[in-house]
Amino acid sequence: MPSPILPANTTALDLNRVAELWPEIVLAMGQTFAMLIVAIPLAVLAGTPLGIWLYSMSPHGLKPRPRLHRVVDSLVNTMRSFPFLILLIAIIPVTRFIVGTTIGTAAVIVPLTINAIPYFARFVEQNLTQLGSGVVEAARAMGATRGQIVRDVLLVEAKPALIGSITIMTVSFISYSAMAGLVGGGGIGDFAIRYGYYRYETAVMFFAIVLMIVLVQAVQIGGTRLARTLDKRH
Amino acid sequence: MPSPILPANTTALDLNRVAELWPEIVLAMGQTFAMLIVAIPLAVLAGTPLGIWLYSMSPHGLKPRPRLHRVVDSLVNTMRSFPFLILLIAIIPVTRFIVGTTIGTAAVIVPLTINAIPYFARFVEQNLTQLGSGVVEAARAMGATRGQIVRDVLLVEAKPALIGSITIMTVSFISYSAMAGLVGGGGIGDFAIRYGYYRYETAVMFFAIVLMIVLVQAVQIGGTRLARTLDKRH
Amino acid sequence: MISIRDVSTVFTTAGTDFTAVDHVSLEIPRGSIQGIIGFSGAGKSTLLRNINLLERPTSGRVSVDGTDLTALGDEELRRARHQIGMIFQHFNLLNNRTAQQNVELSLKFAGVEKKERRRRAKEALAIVDIADKADSYPARLSGGQKQRVAIARALATEPKVLLCDEPTSAVDPRTTASVLQYISDINAQLGITTVIVTHEMNVVKAIADNVAILEEGRLVERFDLAELDRPGFRPATEIGRYLISDDITLDRAARATKELSHA
Amino acid sequence: MISIRDVSTVFTTAGTDFTAVDHVSLEIPRGSIQGIIGFSGAGKSTLLRNINLLERPTSGRVSVDGTDLTALGDEELRRARHQIGMIFQHFNLLNNRTAQQNVELSLKFAGVEKKERRRRAKEALAIVDIADKADSYPARLSGGQKQRVAIARALATEPKVLLCDEPTSAVDPRTTASVLQYISDINAQLGITTVIVTHEMNVVKAIADNVAILEEGRLVERFDLAELDRPGFRPATEIGRYLISDDITLDRAARATKELSHA
Amino acid sequence: ATQLAGCGLVGGSAGAEAGGDKTITLIATESAPFQEPLRIAAESLAEDGWTLETKFVTDIVQPNIAVANGEFDASFFQHVAYLKQFNEDNNLDNEASFYVYGSPAGIYSATHDDIDDLPDGAKIALPVDPANNGRALKLLDRAGKLEVAEGKPVTHISQKDILDNPHGYTFVEVDQQSLATTLPDVDAGFLFTRLAGELGLTTEQALLFEEDDEQLPYRVVVSGKPGFKDSEKGEALRSALQSDEVREWFEGYIGGALTTPWDSTPAEDLPKWAGGE
Ligand SMILES: Nc1ncnc2c1ncn2[C@@H]1O[C@H](COP(=O)(O)OP(=O)(O)OP(=O)(O)O)[C@@H](O)[C@H]1O
Numbered sequence A, B: 001m002p003s004p005i006l007p008a009n010t011t012a013l014d015l016n017r018v019a020e021l022w023p024e025i026v027l028a029m030g031q032t033f034a035m036l037i038v039a040i041p042l043a044v045l046a047g048t049p050l051g052i053w054l055y056s057m058s059p060h061g062l063k064p065r066p067r068l069h070r071v072v073d074s075l076v077n078t079m080r081s082f083p084f085l086i087l088l089i090a091i092i093p094v095t096r097f098i099v100g101t102t103i104g105t106a107a108v109i110v111p112l113t114i115n116a117i118p119y120f121a122r123f124v125e126q127n128l129t130q131l132g133s134g135v136v137e138a139a140r141a142m143g144a145t146r147g148q149i150v151r152d153v154l155l156v157e158a159k160p161a162l163i164g165s166i167t168i169m170t171v172s173f174i175s176y177s178a179m180a181g182l183v184g185g186g187g188i189g190d191f192a193i194r195y196g197y198y199r200y201e202t203a204v205m206f207f208a209i210v211l212m213i214v215l216v217q218a219v220q221i222g223g224t225r226l227a228r229t230l231d232k233r234h
Numbered sequence C, D: 001m002i003s004i005r006d007v008s009t010v011f012t013t014a015g016t017d018f019t020a021v022d023h024v025s026l027e028i029p030r031g032s033i034q035g036i037i038g039f040s041g042a043g044k045s046t047l048l049r050n051i052n053l054l055e056r057p058t059s060g061r062v063s064v065d066g067t068d069l070t071a072l073g074d075e076e077l078r079r080a081r082h083q084i085g086m087i088f089q090h091f092n093l094l095n096n097r098t099a100q101q102n103v104e105l106s107l108k109f110a111g112v113e114k115k116e117r118r119r120r121a122k123e124a125l126a127i128v129d130i131a132d133k134a135d136s137y138p139a140r141l142s143g144g145q146k147q148r149v150a151i152a153r154a155l156a157t158e159p160k161v162l163l164c165d166e167p168t169s170a171v172d173p174r175t176t177a178s179v180l181q182y183i184s185d186i187n188a189q190l191g192i193t194t195v196i197v198t199h200e201m202n203v204v205k206a207i208a209d210n211v212a213i214l215e216e217g218r219l220v221e222r223f224d225l226a227e228l229d230r231p232g233f234r235p236a237t238e239i240g241r242y243l244i245s246d247d248i249t250l251d252r253a254a255r256a257t258k259e260l261s262h263a
Numbered sequence E: 001a002t003q004l005a006g007c008g009l010v011g012g013s014a015g016a017e018a019g020g021d022k023t024i025t026l027i028a029t030e031s032a033p034f035q036e037p038l039r040i041a042a043e044s045l046a047e048d049g050w051t052l053e054t055k056f057v058t059d060i061v062q063p064n065i066a067v068a069n070g071e072f073d074a075s076f077f078q079h080v081a082y083l084k085q086f087n088e089d090n091n092l093d094n095e096a097s098f099y100v101y102g103s104p105a106g107i108y109s110a111t112h113d114d115i116d117d118l119p120d121g122a123k124i125a126l127p128v129d130p131a132n133n134g135r136a137l138k139l140l141d142r143a144g145k146l147e148v149a150e151g152k153p154v155t156h157i158s159q160k161d162i163l164d165n166p167h168g169y170t171f172v173e174v175d176q177q178s179l180a181t182t183l184p185d186v187d188a189g190f191l192f193t194r195l196a197g198e199l200g201l202t203t204e205q206a207l208l209f210e211e212d213d214e215q216l217p218y219r220v221v222v223s224g225k226p227g228f229k230d231s232e233k234g235e236a237l238r239s240a241l242q243s244d245e246v247r248e249w250f251e252g253y254i255g256g257a258l259t260t261p262w263d264s265t266p267a268e269d270l271p272k273w274a275g276g277e
């Protein structure tokens, strides 16, 4: 019996095959970009206020409201507890309401985004918590509103850290979004799984993964650069 | 046609059924704990030096080695690019070498850990980057070795942030580990999927998710508390 | 006018109480400059932070221009603070904003319009002689430059009350003189009430109308600066006498020989 | 002995060069106390940081006790730094370590054994009169207390060279005196070479053997402190004369009326 | 090897006259015997003016729901037994339109040559999905190695239904696709012919293999809403998938192990295995 580790029809890098699948690869990359371009900004847009809220209302925050904080904190934990597949079904009514279908790239972006929001909120909360108290104190002394403290002080000081967190999240997302394949979301990760896992076309999978690595590399390098440029502490 | 979201034989919370499945639930929780107890500490143990390395050798780090840094940085990006499923098959030889099998909880811990290591390394890198330069400068003036700067200065000052990151990672891991089901790793997330999704036992799934929420809640609250206690900046 | 009535501040660390400010009462007339001196750890910064309730006193009342701050709600207190400028001992500048932006921020918080902000921030930076560093981030500034930005930030809003925590600790005599001159000028022109915590006696002597001496959280002595010129005046407390004398006399017995060696 | 030869430090920000230290040469005899004064932003801190190469000069050489630091490899430089204590303008204490642990840390880096560390850290804290705050974290300390911990940290290792950046800027005259006394004592006993950057003239007068005056990065004047006692001595530069005079004279014309109003 | 244009002249010219809606939407799963026939069918459909839009998924619950909701004309991912039970469980009336290929399975081992060589306490891998989870148990039951509850539809059978396990087998449930890669780590494991074939294993090497009559429920079908089968689209899709080119492909795939039982229909076979329905 041959080794089942390398299935029988494993091939070395076969450029013909890659060329043949090129339109599919382009489509898959397009789907991944679509997921990224919708889900990441939405997660940042919704996760940031949520994270700020968690920070502000926490027992040591700008406006401690411990009881309410505990409720929202639990809600965030609840959202973070769902395995992706279960989240996917749990929010089917929402998905159908928003995109009119539950299958395909548009549909899978909904659970991916909902998954990313509380995740990013935790990043925001963590980054704000790590800022020193001096600047907040100065702003309070100047009679800043809480909104001003958040916008003009905290977010400004935390910006490099937030960029770093967005980078971490985006990179995680690129590989995580392979789960989109469950409901036909496609994307390059799913493409890699389809050819690598289901069809043992190692060469094709290999090529898809190289594309993913390039994408991840670009995001990581871009994110690191941007964070460093924005960081004026050195 | 009834809503396909809640399949026909959906039952309200059926405690009898839960009681019936109790041994399985206990087993699944045990598997989740096993995954957590092995993978998280290992990810921290291996990810911390890796993250420190990334920080130190970066162009603005303690001992800039830009060329080597780029190589290791790319390696980390590469490891982070793999969708879990592909990582799982890609490292089958490693898994078999380490635990002697590729099936079951022990086996799935290997890819889970390998997935978590570069992820945590990025957290460490990010947290160290966010520390001010003053303390490092003081340590350098005192003639500290790089090892001492890392151990006695950076890690000490970043400790609360690191605890926060471990919390975020652990929580993500709890839902992520549902993928263990792919190779018979079990765990409570897989349990929820198996009963809730494939066998439409919504009540059982619901119960399993409640357990996950409780677990996540405990990790999050514990982590937040610990981080706050260790943080002496206020 | 600032009226501090029976204010105490107790810090609780790991179960043990530490009284940083101990039943202090102090009336500071409107338009006057009040110096606060005392040894390190005497509670000067804490008392200053009590005035704008950055550190809410454990007990006692603070009122500014007749308004009891301790009785105000969050929103009213916030508004009241627009009239109270503060210079921090540790500057507390925003690292990711330039000097100019740091100053503009306090104007923004005070509700000043955008165009006006630019102008007034530039003006304030010019007063502390640091207009050339307007576009520098704090990390690129020297200690004294940072302090000057912090001073500009507090002065730009032209507050009614100015709380200064060692405002000239990091700057040279010339800058000190120009900062004090400015404070003294606006104090005279606008009737700003100023409280200065400092350990530099020449600052007190140059600018304060009255000086209060803190020791271990308690207000132990107070006298008008005019008294100092009165022949025969001596502070009542030993600490007062000590602080008032500016000279540092070291036991330099050991030095004579050394000086020879490298003369 | 510290020998600074033709040292320049240029900062490049967004393409434009800024010369913070401009061809400075300075020989500081072993065992002497060198004061460095100058206006805010003159380059004093940068020059000080040039000595232990925390900021590597753009050009020039620095040697300490005959060793050319600028020529050393990383590892040798690190060892050399064990002999060079430094007090920072902004303290740079570790927030997550207590006062005691902060001091112990410098001893640890210097290779002192564990038990010995505890003893010597306690001792150093006692010297700056802050033994009672040994277990406090920096956030719980007053400004002066933090500065004293930083001083204790630098002194605890008994270095051969001590670099002080405004070591007494945040402390009261009594603490200043005791710190200077201590520096002066160890200087005399152990022959430590000390460089003090300060803007407090009384500090210079009390402790320095020689003073160097920086202006816009250039060393513009230098004289022995003994000169000051010589009748008729005047610093050659205007800035020297300005800095040497300690008094702050404000134009208090506006004050006369005000004083009346609340008398 | 590029798919040659010009193949696939067979089949439906029926769609050609329809005009209007010439797009068939299909939801399918991701492995070779699904993707390749579809690729061939799409080409031949295109020649007749049809567009075949395929969405690939790995999930096995949503596709049936999506078809029932009218989001897709048809699905192509399941065997008849699963479809039938899914309909019953969820009150749906999706129809098995036509067969594409037969997907029998067996129990294989990397270490043992005969089912009787399996030691007591042997570790046996099962697919985790309910569509196939019970099949291995039924095989073992038939071989007398287990006793499994009678009268349950196969897609409801799980380890719970084991009444007697005299050899003390232990079961691990893994993703069906992982069954192949993990075979060396168990004493025996359930494999579809496809998976076995991809490992280079033939049906003869199986310890146990489904008999012809047992295989009937496990034929993979295209499924649509009632009426799809006879619609223009259904007809076009059927003739494109049941074409000579597709048959050729199956014959060349893993040594022709997958059958193409196109001479029968799901409707006429159903009573044979599901009893009087
Ligand atoms: N990293 C940097 N980048 C650019 N410019 C800098 C940097 N650090 C310092 N400078 C500039 O160099 C000059 C000298 O700074 P330095 O800190 O040495 O001054 P200083 O004499 O210590 O002043 P002070 O008495 O205010 O502390 C200042 O004008 C400052 O703005």
Ligand SMILES: Nc1ncnc2c1ncn2[C@@H]1O[C@H](COP(=O)(O)OP(=O)(O)OP(=O)(O)O)[C@@H](O)[C@H]1O
Pocket: B234, C011, C012, C013, C018, C019, C020, C038, C039, C040, C041, C042, C043, C044, C045, C046, C047, C089, D133, D139, D140, D141, D142, D143, D144, D145, D170, D171, D172
């Ligand atoms: N958050 C805190 N928790 C506990 N103790 C504190 C806290 N803040 C200050 N203290 C203590 O209160 C006392 C007064 O501190 P404060 O900062 O008011 O002193 P200060 O007079 O301003 O001293 P300095 O001249 O050194 O700045 C100090 O002994 C300090 O250790």
Ligand SMILES: [Mg+2]
Pocket: C044, C045, C046, C089, C165, D142, D143, D144
């Ligand atoms: Mg203070």
Ligand SMILES: [Mg+2]
Pocket: C142, C143, C144, D044, D045, D046, D089, D165
């Ligand atoms: Mg300086």
